[in-house]
Amino acid sequence: MSSLVQNNLKGYLRQDGRKGIRNLVVVAYLVECAHHVAREISTQFRNQQVHLIGFGGCYPNSYADKMMNALCTHQNVGAVLLVSLGCESFNRLRLQQTIEESGRPVKLVGIQSVGGTRKAIDEGIDFISSALEEIKSVPVVNISLSELSVGVVCGGSDATSGITSNPAVGNAFDLIIENGGTAIFENTGEMIGLEKIMSNRATTPLLADELKKAVEKAAKYYSIMGHGSFAPGNAEGGLTTLEEKSMGAYCKTGNSPVSGMIKPGDIPQKTGLYLMDIVPDGNPRFGFPNPNDSSEIAELIASGAHCVLFTTGRGSVVGSAIAPVIKVCANPETFKRMEEDMDINAGKILYNQATIKEVGQEIVQKILSLASGQQTCSEMLGHQEFVLGYKTFEPIGPSCLP
Template sequence: MNTNIEWQGYARKNGRKGIRNKILVMYTVECASFVAKEVGIHFRNTNIDVDVVGFTGCTDNQYALNMLLALIRHPNVGAVLVIGLGCEYLQADKLAAIAKEEEKPAQSLLIQNSGGTITSIAEAKEMVTILHEQLRNKTVRVTMSVDELVIGAECGGSDYTSGLAGNVVVGSVFDYIVEQGGTAIFEEIVEAIGLKDMLVSRGKTKQVGEQLLTTYNKMLDYCKSVRQYSVSPGNFAGGLTTIEEKSMGAFVKSGSKPIAGVLKVAQSAPEQGLWLLDSVPDPTYMSFGYTNPNDSEGLMDLVCSGAHVLLFVTGRGTVVGSAVSPVIKVTGNRHTYRRMSDDIDFCASDMLTGEATLAELTSALFQMIISTCQGEQTKAELLHHKEYYIPYKYQSAGTNCEG
């Protein structure tokens, strides 16, 4: 593979570089979601790249706020419009002020002050147009390379091919990106059931191993307390038999490199390398916020830790994408790929039939990532699949464990 690949990224004040230059329309409460989504729909088939993300709750939740702040600061976001109703806990003007501190063009709008739905939509459209002009005049293009890239990986709708092909190829790509000085983040600790010793042994240092053990034990206690494990009827229909078997396949997507540490949601990796993202709620007296995670939440967790591009492995098939960061969907099932070729970007099934080697598929998937970084749209982007989910949840601030 070519190790001297470069492309043009978007420079940000904090020193990071983005592969997209999006205008993020953010709503601060469910009551403002309609206006925000109508604005996004208006710009869908234009040359203005608008994504919509928001939080539905009207009360305080630090977890959700941390995610919104991480999205505002994300390098793929160039400008921000925050839309609120006016009486919720999250304050639109304060969120817009954070964007301005990042030297990103930003505006805020309160529906109660703007006069309701029709006038707010019209005002927000005008604001987006102004933000777009500011982006055109303000954004600086800079050279970007693999060592500045952050990749996230998720799997969903797993079948027997996920752990034999799809996740294997992603894990191999993870290894290559880490070798080239980049950053790779995987999550789904709830799909490490039965793999405690294997997980802990991957720690870069003894301290990291201890943190991995703590993360594993917290996950196991959580799953027991809610009587919920990350395995479904669809997984069984796809040939998997137990959560332990599914976990073996899911863990393969992390590759083979030492794990540098554990991140909490909305934390960025403090250094290059391979990182585990822990999205399991921390123990708290609040019964409020113990949510059953879904694929869109997992993808958004990875975005909020700074992932430029997401790799989403599915055996049974999925159609979802993600706001802010493009999603490349990978399957190891040839039948799924043929059936859902409009949605799935990459098929790794040739490894199962012997028609391609792991090295060949690794190179092909890596080249697809680079093409995405260079501006080529993924199938989810072309179909305007930009799902997101920001829940009520609780996690302590935590600290990064550096190797």
């Protein structure tokens, strides 16, 4: 704990008392028909802190609504431009009201009502120009690790992931919890067979039962749909079985007690370690619980993650809108080949050039550096990937909360 440098860490104070490590403007389209206009607006500010997100569906979905409300009021967000076609089913007025009540500048541009594409783009550009100036007055205050929330995903896993990057992240998570922070892991589809081990770490018997049920739901989903989390790319990277991948993925959770379980868009009200259940509730429907890594990242951010750790063996390049993504590379050969995209070389553990504990501390120090103005590789390269689709969830019960 004492070796962590927490000097000169600054956060942006929001009206609700939360602190962000970024102060950006979000452009959010509320239907695919408004995507082009929103993109044209955001690209006018390419080298500035303006990020594009959106929901493409026209049919209403409570999950997408919850996600968009959480993302547009995320602590890293200073102002929001909503771009609507005008006839979509998304409750744009309620979203606008939610953002207004959070104390953030917000404008709703309706393409149909303003008179079409060019006029909507002009209105959007005018608002963002003024919003970028306005959010400069957001109070800048001290922030510490105890006030940060960190999520984790893995993608492009290979045979080194479970022995370098994932255990190192688990060590980092333990450090975060030790220092009073919040850590969120997800993907119950990679916990199948490990539910008893994970449940034994629950802080209450009722929570242990909920954790077990979440993994059983994932197993049922995959069984009915005929697929799982083990992909051809994993096999090409040297992984042999789903069990091997799951055990390696589980290492990301560390050894701290599991404080609670949440679903996408639920924000932990207390610090600690949380499992995010990303598998939809109800009868399994066509598709995947998460179509790609970017949708998982968006869900972690919607649940309050200031940044997201991304472990990869084969080498993913994605970043994200709203919150920085830190790439923890498992494979030393991948790191050497893709160094410009990777933040942490966990592969040096294989060569005895560092211990798991030392890389864990390096990861936490990288997290802290984001609050002192440093950028991740994906940020410097301009990555702002974002995916949001349809899902169905039931609210979590009291047994899931600490």
